[in-house]
Amino acid sequence: MALDKILSIGGKPGLYKLLTQTRAGFVGESLIDGKRITVGLRNNVSVLSEIAxxxxxxxxxxxxxxxxxxxxxxxxxxxxxxxxxxxxLEEYFFEILPDYDEDRVYASDIKKIVQWYNILHEQGITDFSESDDEDVAKSEEE
Incomplete structure (x- = not known):
């Protein structure tokens, strides 16, 4: 499963798999416990493939x-x-990304990244290569 189908929802712990979109938002399934939730468009939602x-x-x-x-x-x-x-956490992240901007990447961000990586790993989602859409876009540019 690509990261463009994995969501982080503000105020909700863990990560969610995008199941379907509705007129008022979408339905997500928790990667932690499998519970389904309906999320409105007013919620703060981030798609992992869009985070940098x-x-x-x-x-x-x-x-x-x-x-x-x-x-x-x-x-x-x-x-x-x-x-x-x-x-x-900062020492660990410095080993991963030595030139990360310490003024703009907070300890809370590092906590989320470590937690998200472990959740994805537990779910068997370990292919972090570019999604098919990105591959197509890059090959079209060349």
Missing amino acids: IYTLEEEVPLREVFQKIKEKEKGAKTSIGHKEEKIK
């Missing part, structure tokens, strides 16, 4: 950060938990 992390030079797509975590951990879950102290 600030570095000193550019913004790095979240899937690339996940790929770097996967390489560091050799395909396993993270060696650090998302509830670790701020300094430990």
Whole structure:
């Protein structure tokens, strides 16, 4: 499953799989417990494929950060938990993305990234390569 079908919903823990869209919003299924929820258009919803992390030079797509975590951990879950102290989280993230912008990427962001990676790993979603749509777009540009 591609990251463009995985959602983060403001005020709701964990991640959700997009099941279907409705006139008033959409239906999502929790990757943690499988419960379905209906989410209105007023909720703050982020699609993981649209999230990027600030570095000193550019913004790095979240899937690339996940790929770097996967390489560091050799395909396993993270060696650090998302509830670790701020300094430990920052040290870990610095190993993953050495040039991340410390002024714009907060410890709470790092916690979410570590937690999301582990949730995706538990669900067997470990292919963080570009989605088919992005591959098509890039091949058309060339």
